Amino acid sequence: MNDDDPYIIRLLPDGKDVECFEEDTLLEALERDGNPIPFGCRKGQCGSCKARVLDGEVELDEKVSPFALSEQEREEGWVLLCCSIPLTDKVTIRVELGESAMEAAAS
Ligand code: FES
Numbered sequence: 010m011n012d013d014d015p016y017i018i019r020l021l022p023d024g025k026d027v028e029c030f031e032e033d034t035l036l037e038a039l040e041r042d043g044n045p046i047p048f049g050c051r052k053g054q055c056g057s058c059k060a061r062v063l064d065g066e067v068e069l070d071e072k073v074s075p076f077a078l079s080e081q082e083r084e085e086g087w088v089l090l091c092c093s094i095p096l097t098d099k100v101t102i103r104v105e106l107g108e109s110a111m112e113a114a115a116s
Contacts, residue, residue, distance in 0.1 A: 016095035020044060021063065021103040029095055035060075035067065035102065036090035046090060046104060053077055053092040062086045065100035067093040 015028035018038060029038035036058050039046045049055035053073035063086070069078075070092035078089050090104070 014098075016097075017099045018095065019064075019099065019101040021101060029100075033094070034091055035088075035093045035095070035100070039090065039104075044104075048091060051091045053089050056089065058090040059087055060090050060102045060104045062088055063101045063103055065095065065097040067100055068096050069093050 015030050016038075018027045018029050018035060019025070020027055020039065025042075025044075027038055027042045027044070029035060033041075036046060036048055036051070047057045049057035051058075053070060054077050056077035059078065059082070067088055069083070069088055073089055073092050078087060088102075090102075
């Protein structure tokens with residue numbers, strides 16, 4: 010992999026691959042690709058952007074609040090997309106897209 014090659018986020022349940030560049034959080038990369046990802050504060054405080062990492066590794070920012078993401082959730086592989094960047098070339102995550110988010114994306 011070249012230094013300039015993007016990381017790839019595989020988004021489940023769709024199975025879609027999304028490019029994520031060096032300076033992107035997972036949330037920014039997924040939004041730029043047009044995916045209706047739920048979010049709120051963008052600062053690791055509300056937990057709206059919670060997702061589960063199924064494969065690969067991400068780095069979670071230290072500013073994440075334990076109220077938004079508990080220690081147990083971290084151990085189970087949950088992350089906050091607004092505060093995560095990829096560490097491995099490929100990262101597979103599962104995001105539950107709310108119905109309202111899906112409707113907004115369709116309109
Ligand atoms: S948007 Fe609030 S924790 Fe990510």
